[in-house]
Amino acid sequence: MKIKKLLFVTKFEELGLDALQSLLVLRKAALEHVVFVNVIERERVAMRRGTGYNKEAEIRLRETANIRFIDWAENLFEQGMEVGVYIVVGSLVGEVIKAARKEEADLIVIGRSQKGVLEQLYAGSDITELLHRTASPVLVYKYLSESSFALETPFERPVLATDWSPASLKAVDYLKELKEVIKEIHVVHVAAQKTLSGSAMAIQKTRKKMRRQMDEICNTFEAEGIAARSHVYVGNPEQEIEKAARDCQATLIVMGSSGKASWVERWLGSTPRNIAEKSAYPTLLIPPEKI
Amino acid sequence: MGKKVLVVDDDPDVRLFNVTVLEEHGYTPLVATNGEEGRNLAKQEKPDLVILDVLMPRESGIRLYRELKTDKTLKHIPIIMLSGIAEKSFLRSQKVLAEFGDATVPEPEAYLEKPVEAEDLAATIKKIIG
Numbered sequence: 001m002k003i004k005k006l007l008f009v010t011k012f013e014e015l016g017l018d019a020l021q022s023l024l025v026l027r028k029a030a031l032e033h034v035v036f037v038n039v040i041e042r043e044r045v046a047m048r049r050g051t052g053y054n055k056e057a058e059i060r061l062r063e064t065a066n067i068r069f070i071d072w073a074e075n076l077f078e079q080g081m082e083v084g085v086y087i088v089v090g091s092l093v094g095e096v097i098k099a100a101r102k103e104e105a106d107l108i109v110i111g112r113s114q115k116g117v118l119e120q121l122y123a124g125s126d127i128t129e130l131l132h133r134t135a136s137p138v139l140v141y142k143y144l145s146e147s148s149f150a151l152e153t154p155f156e157r158p159v160l161a162t163d164w165s166p167a168s169l170k171a172v173d174y175l176k177e178l179k180e181v182i183k184e185i186h187v188v189h190v191a192a193q194k195t196l197s198g199s200a201m202a203i204q205k206t207r208k209k210m211r212r213q214m215d216e217i218c219n220t221f222e223a224e225g226i227a228a229r230s231h232v233y234v235g236n237p238e239q240e241i242e243k244a245a246r247d248c249q250a251t252l253i254v255m256g257s258s259g260k261a262s263w264v265e266r267w268l269g270s271t272p273r274n275i276a277e278k279s280a281y282p283t284l285l286i287p288p289e290k291i
Numbered sequence: 292m293g294k295k296v297l298v299v300d301d302d303p304d305v306r307l308f309n310v311t312v313l314e315e316h317g318y319t320p321l322v323a324t325n326g327e328e329g330r331n332l333a334k335q336e337k338p339d340l341v342i343l344d345v346l347m348p349r350e351s352g353i354r355l356y357r358e359l360k361t362d363k364t365l366k367h368i369p370i371i372m373l374s375g376i377a378e379k380s381f382l383r384s385q386k387v388l389a390e391f392g393d394a395t396v397p398e399p400e401a402y403l404e405k406p407v408e409a410e411d412l413a414a415t416i417k418k419i420i421g
Contacts, residue, residue: 077376085346
């Protein structure tokens with residue numbers, strides 16, 4: 001699946017033109033069309049007792065977004081890109097999904113959720129919700145990370161965290177299509193402590209089996225001309241994947257997203273969701289095939 | 292029946308404005324809300340003029356403009372670009388696309404930046420199709 005069209009979802013605070021420019025490296029792969037999406041959340045213009053629907057606020061917010069998008073669009077048009085725009089009032093996730101479907105987007109790029117802990121627990125995070133409802137891969141982009149370094153080449157050195165799930169195997173196919181922009185992939189599997197029980201021989205056997213499975217993935221990449229290395233980590237998946245990303249000087253973490261129901265994720269959490277929301281690295285989540 | 296003018300714009304306010312101006316000046320407006328609809332209507336109705344927006348969902352006016360200007364049966368139809376995108380960005384995009392190997396297309400008959408005054412729009416249309 002090539003990334004020909006991406007949906008760039010922004011509230012302007014977290015993702016700006018500089019972030020978008022860094023993604024234009026995907027033109028070397030297949031990118032030709034960028035669609036900007038700005039969702040004006042209903043609460044900002046909703047009916048209020050005594051005042052009703054705040055049409056004036058809607059117009060102001062729409063035009064503010066429009067001014068930004070026109071400027072960005074001019075920039076992209078001048079580079080020969082196709083550009084589209086959605087400025088809509090509604091719920092963020094619902095409107096993003098609607099736009100992604102209408103545009104048949106190959107990738108949704110979104111900033112990190114800004115909701116608080118309690119709000120996330122009860123209302124759910126936008127990212128979790130989005131992943132459950134869309135068939136498109138989602139890049140949770142953190143252009144300027146906590147350490148304030150700007151990524152010039154976000155796809156150069158991805159860490160692919162695999163648990164052999166259908167979604168993480170789908171991620172392999174997705175990354176193969178990005179061979180023009182990837183220099184080296186680090187394939188990482190985090191083994192749980194409990195899988196390494198028994199005799200030293202039994203543990204070595206498990207390690208060997210994991211290694212073999214990972215080498216198969218690496219061979220797939222190398223057949224496409226992408227350098228690939230495999231690594232086994234042991235322990236808590238969230239911490240170890242983050243550690244692996246640091247060790248490999250990764251520019252991106254790639255994972256298959258969980259197939260768990262959204263309410264389960266909301267209460268019990270999931271590794272992809274937690275990494276997407278907490279990691280310092282941009283995180284590309286590939287959803288399982290929707291039936 | 293007046294001359295047919297096809298308006299392609301995703302913004303309902305702009306469509307209404309254009310249609311009002313056209314009707315007031317004796318033209319017959321045809322309306323499309325996106326590039327795909329615009330292309331179909333242009334092929335079906337062969338309008339005397341197209342008023343085309345640039346920034347639209349699904350497909351930008353830039354692509355439709357190039358298609359219209361390279362279609363043997365439609366390339367003679369004059370086009371007024373009506374957009375918030377600056378003319379110089381539009382022209383630059385055409386140049387870049389031509390450099391990428393796409394066809395070189397002529398400049399539009401007129402380029403108006405939004406928002407446009409009703410008299411200016413009417414005068415531009417009159418100048419092009421009478």
